[in-house]
Amino acid sequence: MDAREVNLTLDFCLKVGELLLSSGAGAADVTATMRSLARHLGLRSADVDVTFVNLAMAFQENPETVPVLATRQVKLRTIDYEDLTRVDHLVRAVLRDDVDLKGARAELGRIISTGHGRKRWAVTAGLAVMAAGVAVQLGGGPPVVVLAALAATIIDRLQLVMSRRRVPVFYQQVAAAGVASLLAVCVSVPFDADVSTAITANIVVLLAGLGFMGALQDALTGFYITAGARITEVMLSTAGIIAGVSAGLALARAVGLHLPPIEPAAVDLRSVSRALVGAAIGAAAFAYASYGPRRSLLPIAVVAAAAEGITVVFPAEFGNTWAVAVAAFFVGLVSYSVSGRLRVPPLVVIVPxxxxxxxxxxxxxxxTLLGASGNAAATSGLLAMFTAASIAVALASGVILGEYVAQPLQREARRLESRLAGPRLVGPVVVRTPRVRRRRRARAAAESPHT
Known part of the structure; x- marks a missing residue:
């Protein structure tokens, strides 16, 4: 292979990896996909290194030649399931020999340069519907549902303006959470309404964009440096949410308002049905706001409603964390088959x-409990915050365990990915062996009229 083709191959693999990493894929999936592409395109001994936002590939044909090193850096991270799905289809096409390197580079250029068919205002509307769905799930009435949707709309437009001005994400989260809390406080003054549900719904909206899943997946698959950086990023963004909400609650107490904590309601048929419907709406709306394919919205809603149903019927003696872990395990278990039928990466189903x-x-x-007076309330508040952290870990670990069970690596893929320890949430699992590729190429050469 000449130097020009080596450089084009490395550049193609790096661009694929950059797009996957920026769209929310884990470092293990990105590494395995890049290595699969390089091996299929002739660079069998290429080395791949992914570290948070840096990607590097090196190739040396033999010890006597000068090694070729190429690097790229991810400059922007955003959840984009449309580009993720299109790149996943392109990778599979390359590994099936349906497209050559030149055609694959052209298609990748179209994916990168082409915008979305979904307008940006539609994404804002999707986030508003998501907040409304979560408010329904938590048992909020019509006024609270409308307030949650309105706050989500304002938050999204505010974050969009701040991101264009390159304001750090931490301050974006503080401002967004503060706006949600202040809006709720302002509404509660004239109408004397309990708007705690609306604030909670928008906390979920802000949490949804964080990379809990990718951070823990990187930790479980051996990419500890990337995992540490991602976990730090998630913790900093969550701290921003906590700071913004606590500021709003402090202001409410300063003006004489008391926003009580939301206590679990009694489980009956009506509350269960509201929870299932709200969870389905919230999950489908988030997938829509993340540019998920339309064909995936209804299945995602069904899977989310089933997972919510598991948490509702789960025995209370085990606690909420175990209930969430079992529900997440169910999501990971069914997402592989659901995503296969929908022709999307499992990540598109799992996260929403x-x-x-x-x-x-x-x-x-x-x-709310930490802001109340008394040692008992402060202790309960700390326990609630620890519960939130344990739920986040249970979500990610439960999903990945479900993928372990549903998607065992086959022997050839396991040999190719020997240093990886986790399931694939993006990219093909089965990689064509060199012997099968040689047979196909020999058959194609024999059938060619120019031979």
Whole structure:
């Protein structure tokens, strides 16, 4: 292979990896996909290194030649399931020999340069519907549902303006959570309404965009540096949410208002049906706001409603954390087959389906109790915050365990990915062996009229 083709191959693999990493894929999936592409395209001994936002590939044909090193850096991270799905289809097409390197580079250029068919205002509307769905799930009435949707709309437009001005994410989270709390306080003054549910719904909206899943997946698959950086990023963003909400609650107490913590309601047929419907709406709306394919919205809603149903009927003696862990395990277990039928990566199904299970309720309850007087309330508040952290870990670990069970690596893929220890949430699992590829190429050469 000449130097020009080596450089084009490395550049193609790096661009694929950059797009996958920026769209929410884990470092293990990105590494395995890049290595699969390089091996299929002729660079069998290429080395791949992914560290948080840095990607590097090196290739040396033999010890006597000069090694070629290429690097790229992810400059922007955003949840984009449309590009993720299109790149996943392109990778599979390359590994099936349906497209050559030149055609694959052209298609990748179209994916990168082409915008979305979904307008940006539609994304804002999706987030508003998501907040409304979570409010329904938590038992809020019509005024609270409308307030939650309105606050989510304002939050999204505010974050959009701040991101364009390159304001750090921490301050974006503080401002967004503060706006949600202040809006709720302002509404509660003239109408004397309990708006705690609306605040909690918007906490879930802000938590949904964080990379809990990718951070823990990287830790479980051996990418500890990337996992540490991602966990730090998630913790900093969550701290911003806590700071913004606590500021709003402090202001409410300063003006004489008391926003009580949300206590679990009695379980009956009506509350269960509201929880299932709200979870389905919230999950599907988040998938829509993340540019998920339309064909995936209804299945995602069904999976999310089933997961919420598991938490409702789960025995209370085990606690909420175990209930969430079992529900997340169910999501991971069914997502592989569901995503296969929908022709989308499992990540597109998993992340929206677990959004209704995020610990927004525990975070809000902990903050309200910490602000109350008395040692008992402060102790209960700390326990609620620890519960929120344990729920986040249970969500990610439960999903990945479900993927372990549903998606065992086959022998050839396991040999290719020997240093990886986790299931694939993006990219093909089965990789064509060199012997099968040689047979196909020989057959194609024999059938060619130019031979």
């Amino acid at each position: 389906a677990v959004v209704p299970l995020l610990p927004g309720l525990s975070i809000y309850r902990g903050l």
